[in-house]
Amino acid sequence: MGIGKVLGVIGLIVFLWAAYLGYTLITLTPQIRAEWGYVDEKTIELDVTVYFGKPLPVSINIEEADLYWAGIKVGTLKDLKVGFLKDSARGVLVLKNKEIVEALKEHIRNGEQSNIEIQARGSIFGIPIMRGSFSKPLETDLLSYISNITIESSGDLIKTPAIEGMPSKWGKIDENGIEILSDVKLYNPNPVPLPLFGIKYYIDASGYRVAQGELIEKVVIPANGGGTAKIRTIVDTDILPKVIAEHIKKGERSEVTLKLTLAVKVLNREMEMPLPEIKKTVETNIIEQLNLALS
CATH class of the missing domain: 2.60.40.10 (Immunoglobulins)
Structure with a gap:
C-alpha cells in the first residue's frame, strides 16, 4: 500500500472519529x-x-x-x-x-x-x-426566617407581652460577625404600662449559640396597647462552620431554639419575663437542589 493510501486511511479514520465525537457531544x-x-x-x-x-x-x-x-x-x-x-x-x-x-x-x-x-x-x-x-x-431572603416570628402572651396576674412580628434588616458586617437590626412588635395585654429596659435574646442551633441580641433603647409599652422595641443581634460567624458541619452530618437537619427574656418594671419593681421558647426543626435539601440545578 502506497504512502498516499496510508495517509488516506488515516485521514478517513480521523474524519470518522471527529464526526462521531461531534455527534456525541451534540447529542x-x-x-x-x-x-x-x-x-x-x-x-x-x-x-x-x-x-x-x-x-x-x-x-x-x-x-x-x-x-x-x-x-x-x-x-x-x-x-x-x-x-x-x-x-x-x-x-x-x-x-x-x-x-x-x-x-x-x-x-x-x-x-x-x-x-x-x-x-x-x-x-x-x-x-x-x-x-x-x-x-x-x-x-x-434570609431575614424572612425571623421577620415573621410571633409569640403569644402567657401568664396569670401579669401576662407576658405578645410578639406580633420582628421586621429586620442587615446592619454592620465585619470580621467579628453579622449584625441584624430588628423592630420587635410587642402587644401588652395588661391594664398597666410596661416600661421595657432590657432584652436577652438568643438563637441556638445544633447545640451551639449562633446569635445573641440586646435592647438598643428603652421603651414603654402602653397598657392594652402596642409598642416597638429595637434590638441589635450579632451572629457569631466564627461558630457557623461548626453549625454547618453538624447540620449536614445530621442529614441536613438542625434543631433551632429562640429564647427571649424581657426585663420590665411593674409597679416600680424590676422583673424578668421569659417568653415561651420557640423551637423549630430546620430541614434543607441542598443536595437535591444542587442535583436538579446541575442536571
Whole structure:
C-alpha cells in the first residue's frame, strides 16, 4: 500500500472519529449527581459523578475546577477524569467552610444577590487546551426566617407581652460577625404600662449559640396597647462552620431554639419575663437542589 493510501486511511479514520465525537457531544445529555462525603468544621466534601449517557471517544482530564461564590473562591473540584470510551466520570468537590462564611457576608453586603461561578481548566488527550467558566445568579431572603416570628402572651396576674412580628434588616458586617437590626412588635395585654429596659435574646442551633441580641433603647409599652422595641443581634460567624458541619452530618437537619427574656418594671419593681421558647426543626435539601440545578 502506497504512502498516499496510508495517509488516506488515516485521514478517513480521523474524519470518522471527529464526526462521531461531534455527534456525541451534540447529542450529549449529561447528568451530574452529588453526594455528601467527608464533613468537618473546616471542609465539606462532595462526591461528584457525571453520567454522559454514552461512551465518549475521547480522554478528558479536568485538572481543576474552582467554585466561586460572590467573587470568593469557596471550593475546588480536582481530578475529574473521563477515560477513553467511558460513559461516566467521578471527582471530589472540596468546600472550605471558612470561605463559605466569608462569601455569605459578601452576599449579604450585596443585598443578598450574588453569582455562583465555576472556572475550569483541563486537557484532551493530555493536551492542555480546555479552559472555560459559567455562572448562575443567586438571590435569597434570609431575614424572612425571623421577620415573621410571633409569640403569644402567657401568664396569670401579669401576662407576658405578645410578639406580633420582628421586621429586620442587615446592619454592620465585619470580621467579628453579622449584625441584624430588628423592630420587635410587642402587644401588652395588661391594664398597666410596661416600661421595657432590657432584652436577652438568643438563637441556638445544633447545640451551639449562633446569635445573641440586646435592647438598643428603652421603651414603654402602653397598657392594652402596642409598642416597638429595637434590638441589635450579632451572629457569631466564627461558630457557623461548626453549625454547618453538624447540620449536614445530621442529614441536613438542625434543631433551632429562640429564647427571649424581657426585663420590665411593674409597679416600680424590676422583673424578668421569659417568653415561651420557640423551637423549630430546620430541614434543607441542598443536595437535591444542587442535583436538579446541575442536571
